[in-house]
Amino acid sequence: MLSKSKHAGLIQIKNMGRAINFYTHKLGGSVNMRATGDMKDNWASVNVGKAELWLIKANKPEARKLAYNVFSVKSIRATVKGLKSKGVKFEAAEAMQGAKIEGPIAWHKYGASAFFKDTEGNLLMLWQNPRM
DSSP: TTTOOOOOOEEESOHHHHHHHIIIIOOOEEEEEEEOGGOOOOEEEEEEEEEEEEEEOOOOOOOOOOOEEEOOOHHHHHHHHHHHHTTOOBBBOOOOTOEEEETTTEEETTEEEEEEEEEEEEEEEEEEEOOO
């Protein structure tokens, strides 16, 4: 029933212009739709890769400590390098049990991860599946 549906992730924002700038200029996305009139600064849809992200200005922001949006990439090293060149700052990788740390990237037997925040304070994650 949902096999042909498209998924959209919600991202809380504080400042629409700043958020759109980050997701388009830093992450290479494009604006799909943006509300008009009184709602102009409350809702927009941005495509980043194959993901559709809905930027929503919340009346009462939720406190989030987890990465609710994950970008699955083919080469995490190249993606981190490219995003850093655009000014994206990465979190320090966590030395979890059995992980090999390489800068902001944590390599595990089940894949690799790197975390960064957008301009609105949302934690985002890059993920690379393990090499076959």
